[in-house]
Amino acid sequence: MNAATPRTTAGLKVSALSDREIRMTRIFDAPRDLVFDAFTKPDLIKRWMYGPEGWSLPVCEVELKAGGKMRYVWKHKDGTSMGMSGVFREIKRPSRIVHNETFDEDWTGGETLVTTLFTATGGQTLVEQTVLYSSQAARDAVLKSPMEDGIAKGYDRLDKILAQ
Template sequence: MNSGKLEITTPTDREMVMTRVFNAPSTLVFECYTKPELLKRWMTGPDGWTFAICEVDLKVDGKFRFVWRNVRGNDMGMGGVYKEIVAPERLVHTELFDEDWTGGETLTTLILTDQSGKTFMKSTTIYSSKEARDGALGTNMEQGMNASFDRLENLLASLGKD
């Protein structure tokens, strides 16, 4: 296990895999990934961004819509469709950014595995091409994900006390 550190690997030309361990049960981590009131508290990316729109219709073929806003008022939006939902261990969905800088729709599979009271998170995203994947890796995505996952860890700790 990677002890709360985000690890990003590229096992194939089109895949990006993110892993991290969270100090909480998978049921709680799954809720934080699927409930708008919880998503808004952690998935904001780097400092200076807010979650302006967070809509989730959590069912197979249900849609989601996320829009982040930075301090200058610029928006970054994306949406997708849920393809598979197996609470609290698996969530599969498509993603497409409004300004399509990722080279088309992606497919993301989130797997949450309980391990001795902690959750091992593995998120695999498949891009349309190697160039699209490398383009995404070339952004500040890793910085934003690290910041968000640190917030998620803090949120999980506070929810675990309730």
């Protein structure tokens, strides 16, 4: 894929914003407060943010405040695990979250900065995530990884949870 060409997977639109940034957008058919909760409450996060089938999210810790820490550890049924830690820089309920992320096995080339916006649009919620990577090479590697498919599958699960 040309990094400048937007692509859509199951309602998830992924596009390159700059040589170090990507933006992912998706509309959810649910109120903004509920979608915000699904991104910030561990009991909800564990139900949808585990990526492709075969994975789970047994560790999901969220201290939702500026300066608060987060910790996720994904596990695959084959025993493989992937951990990530971060710190919340800004929380504006229910419209904005800014945090950094660093993976235990650094496959993204260093710390990333993630800005997530939640915009109410007539009973639905537009979620826009902008991710700033340490380099263009890191951004390009992420765009070539299966990350997009895992996020799309997670967002499909989130859609079903929000409909309940």
